[in-house]
Amino acid sequence: MIREQEDQAWMRLAIEEAKKAEQIGEVPIGAILVKDGEIVGRGYNLREINHDPTAHAEMVAIREACERLGAWRLLDCTLYVTLEPCPMCAGAIVQSRVKRVVYGTGDPKAGCAGTLMNLLQEPRFNHETELTSGILQTECAELLTNFFRNLRNKRKL
DSSP states (O other), X not given: OHHHHHHHHHHHHHHHHHHHHHHTTSOOOEXXXXXXXXXXXXXXOOHHXXXXXXXXXXXXXXXXXXXXXXXXXXXXXXXXXXXXXXXXXXXXXXXXXXXXXXXXXOOTTTXXXXXXXXXXXXXXXXXOOEEEEOTTHHXXXXXXXXXXXXXXXXXXX
């Protein structure tokens, strides 16, 4: 029960990152990396602003954490992200040796942490990640649903 409460508290901070993306017209996805009870990396989608297909929330947070920690291995870190990681982000998570991933809502189009496939726990890789899904699922899904609904409504006008 305590772990779930902690996960919810951290996920609320990832949701705040997602809201930053939404404020600048990006798809509202947010991520934070936590080590020893401290945030070491934050990120939100910046694909449109940066014209960079790799500027997903997870990638931004991973880069910041690596820079801050002075290492590419994030062995004792937990990544909280509002949307299930895509194949690119799942690959970066495995490569950076993130210990645990907690995500809010699944991604039926690109989810690679259990929906389409599970790259995070693929036994043929040299690293497997602990995985928890569905933390604040409703809130995370509503961010995306509302964003795309508003986008469609704007296009109609």
